[in-house]
Amino acid sequence: MPRRTATLLASTLLLIAMLCAGVLIEVPYAEMSPGPTVNTLGVHDGDPVLRIKDEPGHKGRPKEYDTSGHLNMTTVRVTGSEYRMTLLGALSGWLRHDSLVVPYKTVYPEQKSAEEVDQENAEEFSASQESAKVAALKELHIPTSSHVVVGSVAKDAPAHERLHAGDVITAVDGRPVGKAESVGKIVTRHKPGEKVTFTVIPKAKVRAAQEKGKKPSPRDARKVTVGTTKAKEDGRTVVGITTALGHSFPFEIDIKLADIGGPSAGLMFALGIVDKLTPTDLTGGKFVAGTGTIDDNGKVGEIGGIQMKIIGAREKGARYFLTPAGNCATAAKDKPKGITLVKTSTMDDALSSLKKIRSGRTDRLTRCRAG
Incomplete structure (x- = not known):
């Protein structure tokens, strides 16, 4: 066989072997890509994303105003926990601009099952909705009240089927609790195996009161004895x-959005609520998207997957993107054309930026700069 033919054959076989290896060899990575983006002012799957519910005979409900434009929350799509990325898949993802390949353990920590990760994301999403409501109503000077609630109950734990997520805890061993961390401090004073007495208002009673714009009534409280164990x-x-801090509102604000997890929609939910409860059209008809956690005081926190969220927003038509200050440097390094990244640290920052956008004074926006 001529040397040239032999060399060509060997190279071809080597290439085939490399391709086979790329298809068969699994690597410990997961892939992020742009996920759905939903207008918090609009309708999703046939229902309003945000709705101020009107209860019969309830006089505390404020007027809900018409809105225009977009205040889109953004998401990231992540490969499932059972998906095993191949070397070829990782290389393909690294080369694409609309994909982000990250270590598998970043998304699915080794010490947590896929179910635990999903549960944690659901709890964070629920908590972000509560904080969004509190931050929005504080901005509007509408008073709210707070209370300690059961955030989640572990399977096979002593509290399983004794306490339920959403129950309000008013006292532990007869001691009133006003902070979430107080519950743990009282419980840890016991020895494993001893009993703890919780005074709780069942979540059904809490829900019924909130739908009427009222606080949970102490008259609905009951005592529940729960065993203890060693962590x-x-x-x-x-x-x-x-445990977590729950809130009671003077009227019900319903956020209806399924199959979304994590806390990163908090800012956009809060802005959507403010827009619906004020006569000012916050966007002026413009397409604004964004992301960021929010706490009860309106502070905006950074999130993961920022590049994918910006790409997804731009593909849907967003021209402005409210970006958490902690994500600004990373986001500005490789942003899509035609979208302005607006640095946002607080709820007040976001509202100030929206005022500049709707009035056409976009040259005064505080923009994200690459670090």
């Missing part, structure tokens, strides 16, 4: 619940 990780005495 596997550090030996602490626990009952198997997480």
